[in-house]
Amino acid sequence: MASDGSMDSGIRLLRERVRSIPGLLEAWGASAGAQLASQPRIRPRRVVATGLGSSEAHARYLVWFLNRFTDVPAEFVPTGSLVEPMDPDRSKGRTLVVFSQGLSVAGRIALGHRAGFASTVLFTSATAEGLRRCGMTERSDCLEPLEQDETVEVIRFPPADEYTILIRVVGPALGFLAARVWAGSLARPGDFCSDPRSLGAAAARAFRAGREAGREAWPRMDGTGFSRGFVLLASPDLSEYLQNVVYKFLEGLFRPAPALQELLQFAHGPFQQLTASPRPVVVLHRRGGTESDQLDRIRQMCRSACLDCLSTASGLVSPTDLLAFEAEGLFVDALLDGIEREAVDQVAWPGRGLDGPLCDYPGPTPLLEASCAGRLAR
Secondary structure (H helix, E strand, C coil): CCCCCHHHHHHHHHHHHHHHHHHHHHHHHCCHHHHHHHCCCCCCCCEEEECCCHHHHHHHHHHHHHHHHECCCEEECCHHHHCCCCCHHHHCCCEEEEECCCCCHHHHHHHCCHHHCCEEEEEECCCHHHHHHCCCHHHHHHHHHHHCCCCEEEEECCCCCCCCCCCCCHHHHHHHHHHHHHHHCCECCCCCCCCHHHHHHHHHHHHHHHHHHHHHHCCCCCCCCCCCCCEEEECCCCCCCCHHHHHHHHHHHCCCCCEEEEHHHHHCCHHHHHHHCCCCEEEECECCHHHHHHHHHHHHHHHHCCCCEEECCCCECCCHHHHHHHHHHHCHHHHHHHHHHCCCCCCCCCCCCCCHHHHCCCCCHHHHHHHHCCCCCC
């Protein structure tokens, strides 16, 4: 244990946050903020979405949902690509959607492009009051003009403050719900539930189901089987936006990030590489039908190469649009137990304070200034 007790306090805080997730999903679904997200003022014709870290998963989930279940075409762009000027043909007539839980510098760089878009939607947990309370006045100074801009809509999800420890668990789960509620308002009538209260309750059930399945399915993170990382094979309904699960291993246990692959991709390179350098194979699949057949074939391949193959006890059982919440719960206890067993300090983590050169990189000064200014003339 660290001499200042930071290790124990970090584990306690992480466990408290994990326990709060189902209740917060239900509470936000019943909130006025969720009701506003379900009846957005801005209704886009085309979407360009971006985000970093866990926010990347939110942006990719939104793009996946819009392209699959609505008539609104959407594309994901890496935030780094927005450091340079954007081709006007890629922004004209489109809505820029930015996910940034804490309104980071990278999020503000993306917002600096909003003058070239028809409209902008910001998904964030940040409030001007909360940012000022945390001493982040430069962030609050950027947020307030956005709230007064008629071409910008701000969708908020809790918690306003998820700092102290490195890994975030609450905001990622709530960000998925905010994206689902907003995107669901654009879906074809009758295709999906659009009531945010019902969605919040369903998301909480999916998270609990995933956590229970994870308790049954995964071995404890004992530092042996997962020490060199693993391959994560996922249903195609998950493989496009599971970045947040990958990041949990990086930021929670400081382990190598699992290689994320779609089920069929396993036979096209990953299996051959694992045969030469064995690592565990973890499979997230839909229950029954085609994916169960694919799982049987994956297991057959793993047995022939003496590879460990682990899968959820009963497969993923939630509706397609809610699988994200099940996936959020699947690895929770394995991560919590691994962090405690290996005495990972989530308060005084490795490299803390040394990431400033990139985390605080403002990009071109005019671009960052544009994100904090009022609407620029086009």
